[in-house]
Amino acid sequence: MHLTPALARLVQALGKLPGIGEKTATRLALHILNADRDYVESLAEAIWAVKAATTLCQECFGLAEGELCSICSDPQRSPEAICVVEEPADLMAVERTHDYRGQYHVLHGVLAPLDGIGPDELKIAPLLERLRRGRTKEVIIATNPTVEGEATALYLAKLIKPLGIRVSRIAHGIPMGGDVEYVDAVTLGRAIEGRREM
Amino acid sequence: MHLTPALARLVQALGKLPGIGEKTATRLALHILNADRDYVESLAEAIWAVKAATTLCQECFGLAEGELCSICSDPQRSPEAICVVEEPADLMAVERTHDYRGQYHVLHGVLAPLDGIGPDELKIAPLLERLRRGRTKEVIIATNPTVEGEATALYLAKLIKPLGIRVSRIAHGIPMGGDVEYVDAVTLGRAIEGRREM
Numbered sequence: 001m002h003l004t005p006a007l008a009r010l011v012q013a014l015g016k017l018p019g020i021g022e023k024t025a026t027r028l029a030l031h032i033l034n035a036d037r038d039y040v041e042s043l044a045e046a047i048w049a050v051k052a053a054t055t056l057c058q059e060c061f062g063l064a065e066g067e068l069c070s071i072c073s074d075p076q077r078s079p080e081a082i083c084v085v086e087e088p089a090d091l092m093a094v095e096r097t098h099d100y101r102g103q104y105h106v107l108h109g110v111l112a113p114l115d116g117i118g119p120d121e122l123k124i125a126p127l128l129e130r131l132r133r134g135r136t137k138e139v140i141i142a143t144n145p146t147v148e149g150e151a152t153a154l155y156l157a158k159l160i161k162p163l164g165i166r167v168s169r170i171a172h173g174i175p176m177g178g179d180v181e182y183v184d185a186v187t188l189g190r191a192i193e194g195r196r197e198m
Numbered sequence: 199m200h201l202t203p204a205l206a207r208l209v210q211a212l213g214k215l216p217g218i219g220e221k222t223a224t225r226l227a228l229h230i231l232n233a234d235r236d237y238v239e240s241l242a243e244a245i246w247a248v249k250a251a252t253t254l255c256q257e258c259f260g261l262a263e264g265e266l267c268s269i270c271s272d273p274q275r276s277p278e279a280i281c282v283v284e285e286p287a288d289l290m291a292v293e294r295t296h297d298y299r300g301q302y303h304v305l306h307g308v309l310a311p312l313d314g315i316g317p318d319e320l321k322i323a324p325l326l327e328r329l330r331r332g333r334t335k336e337v338i339i340a341t342n343p344t345v346e347g348e349a350t351a352l353y354l355a356k357l358i359k360p361l362g363i364r365v366s367r368i369a370h371g372i373p374m375g376g377d378v379e380y381v382d383a384v385t386l387g388r389a390i391e392g393r394r395e396m
Contacts (some may be wrong), residue, residue: 006252007252032249043211051231052204053202053204096261
């Protein structure tokens, strides 16, 4: 392919992003080349700045700028519930529902003994510390429905219940718009198990 | 959505790239946040540098760094043929075939009178100047098979033929791996018109 050295470097760097192959990277690079200077500078600046500006919230370990994230420093959010997620992206997904007004706690992973990830590699100790402060009435565990996510949920439940705090797990079942006929057997089994009286 | 200000700026900037919606932009931004510092700096630097480093070749108006592009300064390339394309991306597409060893000329657009784009807005005068130097034996017109691309091809052919230079148009027909049954009627018509003896 005929690319100038600067374009080739950009195509290579863009091609390392997830889901961006060489063809898409070339299209994006040519777009950037033709875009106006203000936009290109703001894009480069935003990429540069995001790592420097972003910290982990010292309370929930979600993404923040400074000590506390916008949720932990929001007095409108209820201190009585903590939703436990694996990653910051999961926190964002729950926030998008606009249904939940409590706190969060980001584990930054799941228990995976085969990969050498035990409780000490996750933000579990700070979670227990938060719970011991005594304002929390319920912990909602929203780890992914994978083997590791389930194991982590069970592990946390065993630790938290003795503190006299209610522990719940988000529901698993047929997604809205899904199809009973085509959903996989494990999900359908969970949906029947988790049925609710109407 | 719960995003820190720096992440929100990055999502917004990435979301302006073609084919990147808000969801993909968020995924890319989180990837960049977690990527190692060296990579992030090289990506920002590559974006920053591409506009500054890239020039137009003074001979063919393809992308270059400096006065001449790598094709125009390559003594191995035949000076006898010039392939005329609309945009630098088209030049790259022809180069990917590895079939063509001549020169190029990038018009930077097509004739579009309704949009106010006439011959003076395109790199047509420098093309004629190159042809008058007398080394070119054939001009291959590879504008797109659109109304404007066809009109531009006809316009160029009328200008170039009086110079005693052969003018050809790239073939249009059924793409390799395509299907006679499903190809559109215009393309099939062109394929029959352009048939070759076996």
